[in-house]
Amino acid sequence: MRWKIWSLKKSVWVFHVNTGACNNCDIEIVNLLTPKYDVERFGIKLVGSPRHADALLVTGVVTAQAAPRLREVYRQTAKPCVVFAMGACACETGIFNGAYHVVGPVDKIIREVDPNAIIAYVPGCPPKPEAMISGVVKALSVL
Amino acid sequence: MKQQELNNRLLEIKDKLIDIEQKSENRIFLLCEAENSYAVSKFLFEDVPLRFLIATGIDSDDCFEILYHFSNDQTGCFVTVKAFIRDREKPAIESIAPFLPAAEWIEREIHDILGIDFNNHPNMRRLILSDDWPEGVYPLRKDTKLPILRVAGEPSGRPIIQSQSPGRRTVELSKPVVAVGPFHPLQEEMEFFQLTVDGEIVTDIDVRISYNHRGVERLSETLQFDQVPFLVSRICGICSASHPLAYINAVEEIAGITPPDRALYVRTIINELERIHSHLLWVGLGGHFIGYDTVFMWAWKYREPVLDLLETITGNRNNYGNVKVGGCREDIPNELIPKILEELDKIEKKTEMLTKAVLDDPVLHARLKGVGTLSNEDAIKYAVTGPTARGSGVAIDVRRDDPYAAYADLDWNVITRTEGDVFAKAVVRLLETFESIKMVRQALKKLPDGPIAVEVKEIPPGEACGHAEAPRGETFHYVRSDGGNRPIRHKVRAPSYVNVPSFRASCIGQHIADVTLTLAAVDPCYSCTERLAVVDGHNNVVQDYDALLKLSREKTARIKKEIGAPEIKLEDF
Numbered sequence: 001m002r003w004k005i006w007s008l009k010k011s012v013w014v015f016h017v018n019t020g021a022c023n024n025c026d027i028e029i030v031n032l033l034t035p036k037y038d039v040e041r042f043g044i045k046l047v048g049s050p051r052h053a054d055a056l057l058v059t060g061v062v063t064a065q066a067a068p069r070l071r072e073v074y075r076q077t078a079k080p081c082v083v084f085a086m087g088a089c090a091c092e093t094g095i096f097n098g099a100y101h102v103v104g105p106v107d108k109i110i111r112e113v114d115p116n117a118i119i120a121y122v123p124g125c126p127p128k129p130e131a132m133i134s135g136v137v138k139a140l141s142v143l
Numbered sequence: 144m145k146q147q148e149l150n151n152r153l154l155e156i157k158d159k160l161i162d163i164e165q166k167s168e169n170r171i172f173l174l175c176e177a178e179n180s181y182a183v184s185k186f187l188f189e190d191v192p193l194r195f196l197i198a199t200g201i202d203s204d205d206c207f208e209i210l211y212h213f214s215n216d217q218t219g220c221f222v223t224v225k226a227f228i229r230d231r232e233k234p235a236i237e238s239i240a241p242f243l244p245a246a247e248w249i250e251r252e253i254h255d256i257l258g259i260d261f262n263n264h265p266n267m268r269r270l271i272l273s274d275d276w277p278e279g280v281y282p283l284r285k286d287t288k289l290p291i292l293r294v295a296g297e298p299s300g301r302p303i304i305q306s307q308s309p310g311r312r313t314v315e316l317s318k319p320v321v322a323v324g325p326f327h328p329l330q331e332e333m334e335f336f337q338l339t340v341d342g343e344i345v346t347d348i349d350v351r352i353s354y355n356h357r358g359v360e361r362l363s364e365t366l367q368f369d370q371v372p373f374l375v376s377r378i379c380g381i382c383s384a385s386h387p388l389a390y391i392n393a394v395e396e397i398a399g400i401t402p403p404d405r406a407l408y409v410r411t412i413i414n415e416l417e418r419i420h421s422h423l424l425w426v427g428l429g430g431h432f433i434g435y436d437t438v439f440m441w442a443w444k445y446r447e448p449v450l451d452l453l454e455t456i457t458g459n460r461n462n463y464g465n466v467k468v469g470g471c472r473e474d475i476p477n478e479l480i481p482k483i484l485e486e487l488d489k490i491e492k493k494t495e496m497l498t499k500a501v502l503d504d505p506v507l508h509a510r511l512k513g514v515g516t517l518s519n520e521d522a523i524k525y526a527v528t529g530p531t532a533r534g535s536g537v538a539i540d541v542r543r544d545d546p547y548a549a550y551a552d553l554d555w556n557v558i559t560r561t562e563g564d565v566f567a568k569a570v571v572r573l574l575e576t577f578e579s580i581k582m583v584r585q586a587l588k589k590l591p592d593g594p595i596a597v598e599v600k601e602i603p604p605g606e607a608c609g610h611a612e613a614p615r616g617e618t619f620h621y622v623r624s625d626g627g628n629r630p631i632r633h634k635v636r637a638p639s640y641v642n643v644p645s646f647r648a649s650c651i652g653q654h655i656a657d658v659t660l661t662l663a664a665v666d667p668c669y670s671c672t673e674r675l676a677v678v679d680g681h682n683n684v685v686q687d688y689d690a691l692l693k694l695s696r697e698k699t700a701r702i703k704k705e706i707g708a709p710e711i712k713l714e715d716f
Contacts, residue, residue, distance in 0.1 A: 018332050020355045024380025024461045026332070027424065034427075034443035065273035065353040066333060069325055095377055098365075099358040100282045101273065126380065126461055 004080055008054050009140045011043025014084075015053035015077070019070050019106065021060030024126035025087040029057055037129045044136075050074075055082040055136075061089040061096045062104030070106070071113045082118045082139060083110050086132065088125040095125075118143070146218045149191070153222070156186050169220035169545070170396075170608065180209065180226035181237035187213050188243055193222055194539070195245045195526045196610075197636035199621050200253035202285045207234045207259055210621065210634075211246075212608060219545025221608050228259065238264035245526035245641055256283040256360075271356045282361055321655065325354055338650075338658060345658055348650045350643070363633040368394060368468055368602050371630065375620075376462050378635060381424065383462045384410075384417040385613035386620075386635070392547050393609030393622040394468050394630075398602050404549070404591045406470035411548040412586050413456065413463055414611070415579040419490070420449040421614035422572040422579075426501065429569060432660050433510055434696030438501060445493040452486055455479065470596025480587050491580050498573045509702045511566035514653070515661030518563055521648035529616020530571045531642045531665045535563035541612040553585050565664040602628070613638055615665075639665070656694040 018026050032039045033046065047053055050073045062070060074083070085106040088094035093105045103109070110117045122135035144152075146168065153163065153171065159179040164172040175183055187193045193213035201208040207228040214221055228234045238261035240247040250261045251270035258281040261267060269276075281287055323336040333354035339347035359378055363371050372387035379386065388410060395402065423446040430438025450460045456475055457463040465472050475483075501507060517527070522535035532539055540557045542550040558574045560567035604626040610619045616638025623632040642665040650661050 017326065018355075020333075020357055022377045022380045022383075023332065024377075024383070027380060027461075031443065031447075034447075035440055036444060036447045060355075061357055063273065063354060063356055064276065065356065066325075068275075069333070069354070073326065095374055096357050096359075096362065099362045101356050101358040125377070128460060 005143050008080060008082070009143060012054045012082075012136070012140070013045055013047045013052055014055045014057050015047055015050045015073070017050075017056055017058045017070060017073055019058060019060035019066040019090070019104070020063035020102070021087065021089055025059035025090070028126050028129050028132065029059070029086065031129050032132060037133065039133065050076040051078065053077050053081065055084060057084050057086050058090050058106045058110075059086045060104075060106075061093045061099075061102045062106055062109050063101050064103050065101075067103050067109050070109050074110055074113050074117070079114075080118060082120060082143070083107075084136065084139065085119060085121045086135075087127055088123055091121045091123050144191070144215055144217050146220060149215055149218070149220060149222075152191050156183055159183055166607075167396075169215075169218055170223075171220065172223045172225055174225050174227070177209070177226045177228045177236045180211065180224055181239060183224050183226075184211050184213075184239045185242060187211075187222060187224065188239075191215075194523070195243055196221075196617075196619050197634070197640070198246060198249045198253060199632070199634040200257040200259060200283070201623070201632050202257060202283060205229075206231065207257065209236055209253065209259070211239070212619065212621065216539045216544045219541070223608065233260070234258065235260040235262055237262050240264050240266075243526075244524055244644065244647075248640065248644055249636075255281075257281050258284065269353075271353050273353055273356075282358060325351075336662070338655065340655060343654050343656070345650055345653050345655060348646055348658075350646065360633055360635060364630060367628045368624075368630065371633065372466055372468075373464055375635065376464060379637065380461050381417070381421045382613040382615065382618060382637065384414045384466070385611045385618045386637075387464075387466045388414060388548070389609045389611040389613075389618040389620040390622065390633070391466050391468055391609065392611060393607045393620045394602060394624075396607035396609060397605040397622065397624055398468070398599065400469050400597065400599060402470040402597060403594050405474070405593045406595045407549040408586050408590050409471045409475055409595060410466055411550060411553070412475065412583050413453070413465055414548065415583045415586070416449055416453050416456075418579045418614045419494075419576050419583075420446045420453070422576045423449070423494070423497075425572055425614075426497070426569065429565075429660070429663060430501075432663050432692070432695060433507075434692075434699050435507070438497070441497055441500075445490065445497060448486055448490055452483055455483075467596065468602075469599040470594070472596075474595045475587075475590070477590075480590065484584060484587060487580055487584055491577070494573075494576055494580070498576075501573065502570065505706055506699065506703050508566065509706055510699050511569060511660075512562070512564055514565045514657045515649045515664050516562070516564045517645055517649040519561070521645065522563065525645040525648060526641050527616070527645050527665070528641060529613070529638050530568055530575065531616060531645065533557065533559045534568035534571045536561035539617075541610050541617050545610065547609075547611060549586060549589075550582075552589065553582050555582050555585075565660055568664050602626070615639055616642060654698075656698040659692060659695050 016029055085091045090106045093102055096102050107119045120139035122132055124131050159175055159182055161174040188195055193215050196212040196214050199210040209226045211224040228236055238250055240250055250264055253259055255270055255272045319340050321338040321340055325333040325335045335351040337349040338345050363374055366374055371390060375386040375390050376383040423442045427439040427442030454460045457465045457473060517535045519536045522532050522537050536559060538557055538559045543557055555578045558571050560571055602624045604624055606623040608621050610617050618638060619636040621634040622630050625631045650658055653661060
């Protein structure tokens with residue numbers, strides 16, 4: 001397991017999962033790839049399939065319709081896989097707490113699939129790109 | 144149509160109505176029984192004619208109300224048909240979707256959330272509730288107990304590939320189907336498209352939403368009037384200035400509040416800055432979809448200074464939370480104005496360069512012209528708004544038609560194009576960016592002194608509609624108050640809600656390679672729409688989004704070769 005974690009920490013490939021977000025966190029995530037922040041310098045890149053991903057960037061409250069899809073995406077990832085709950089909604093459903101179509105937060109749904117999942121939280125509404133980078137760095141340095 | 148003329152036309156159907164309530168010069172409510180709503184709506188849409196906005200379903204104490212909102216764009220007048228359904232046991236009303244495709248989605252939605260049957264609806268399937276939502280539980284009925292317990296999803300193992308929900312149309316197995324979504328690498332949000340194809344040509348398109356439905360309308364009823372702006376600004380991250388503003392416009396109309404001038408100007412500035420960054424965002428994504436990543440990187444790079452400006456003014460890059468009933472929360476300090484103006488000059492120069500690069504590019508002309516055309520008639524039939532409408536020659540813009548904030552004081556133009564293709568929509572958005580920069584500059588120079596808010600004691604009983612021009616089109620909010628401190632009904636209609644269904648008109652008959660681009664051309668926003676990968680198990684050709692994207696990019700490369708465009712080298716920049 002040690003070497004698996006070790007190999008995970010360099011050049012993290014991420015898959016972006018929107019589970020009912022307002023788009024802000026998602027746009028800030030895409031923003032990370034554009035010239036001002038440009039995380040591709042560090043080998044971090046968005047990939048098109050969860051099967052290629054080292055980490056999931058999950059945004060949004062997890063709506064009733066999105067929950068089964070989120071579980072399935074998590075199952076498809078190669079383990080170990082770090083789940084990043086990006087933004088207040090993903091961390092604890094935020095302002096949408098108690099809405100009828102919300103079944104989240106993200107950690108609850110992920111733990112239904114894998115009780116030992118590695119989950120990191122980046123709060124903020126939306127977290128600034130700098131905060132996202134800092135969150136990823138912090139999480140990877142304690143792994 | 145002039146206001147007087149409209150008033151006269153409305154008298155023609157007087158015998159079908161219970162009453163005509165004229166709340167103000169350009170806010171008219173027509174009260175009728177459910178049996179007559181079809182005839183009245185048909186008269187308004189086909190004979191007058193008015194533009195359809197949206198419908199609202201309300202659970203009143205003794206009956207259900209369906210409100211069909213129409214708009215006369217020449218005077219910015221709202222005409223609302225309020226139909227009463229007296230039978231609470233089996234509520235039903237005649238569907239208006241057969242002659243008005245724009246109403247198809249909202250009637251499905253009202254059926255989902257209130258359980259009202261629409262007779263003769265062409266396509267009554269589940270729209271915004273999830274596949275596993277229990278039948279017969281209607282979240283917006285007042286007597287429904289929330290939260291509702293639900294099954295936790297499939298127990299383990301593989302997912303349910305073939306959804307049993309009525310949300311998925313059964314497709315004849317002889318036809319190849321291309322499934323797109325719900326997750327695919329480029330689109331930031333979840334949505335599911337099902338394209339039926341004949342060779343390379345798309346013959347039918349179907350969409351399943353619900354992934355992003357959070358239930359904002361019900362949640363809004365639990366918040367105080369002053370808290371709701373924080374909620375509605377989180378309906379959509381890129382419209383986080385226009386949603387609260389439309390809501391505030393409605394509430395201020397109920398309470399008869401006129402905010403101070405300075406507040407109106409601050410609202411205008413924030414809204415226009417939002418439009419600049421949103422349009423640049425779209426241009427970047429548009430470039431990305433056709434394999435032109437340079438445009439993507441450029442546009443997003445030049446978008447950053449706008450976000451920095453917004454952060455300087457409001458304290459946050461998005462979700463500004465700056466507007467409140469009666470004014471604004473934060474002022475723009477006068478000493479900041481020179482800095483903002485200076486920054487605007489830079490942004491304008493960069494945007495100009497980007498626009499020239501995009502509009503002069505022969506490859507883009509060949510790739511975007513004549514693609515995904517939405518004709519003028521279809522644009523009216525689907526009641527599209529914003530750049531999507533203006534690209535098809537429908538010259539509507541709330542900022543001019545029914546001025547709110549400080550738009551009436553500013554000098555600017557409504558940009559329209561008649562072609563209706565993707566190129567026209569791109570041109571409209573790019574040129575609008577300059578108009579927005581112009582507006583911000585004027586507003587900053589004219590910014591009047593004075594307070595930024597008036598004190599609001601209470602919101603009296605009443606109902607009102609408010610709208611605002613979001614980057615994607617008209618955002619419409621309907622608010623009803625009973626004199627308490629919470630809205631008893633709050634309806635939100637985001638622009639994508641009417642723009643997205645126009646796919647049926649613009650995608651069918653197109654090549655698969657053009658579909659991603661056509662879908663992106665209306666700048667769809669599903670979090671707005673729904674306040675609003677499981678790939679189909681058909682034994683046919685199933686392609687994923689990567690393959691679609693590759694097709695699109697190959698077509699660009701092919702065109703490049705055909706027209707002999709030079710290979711772009713890094714040294715050229």
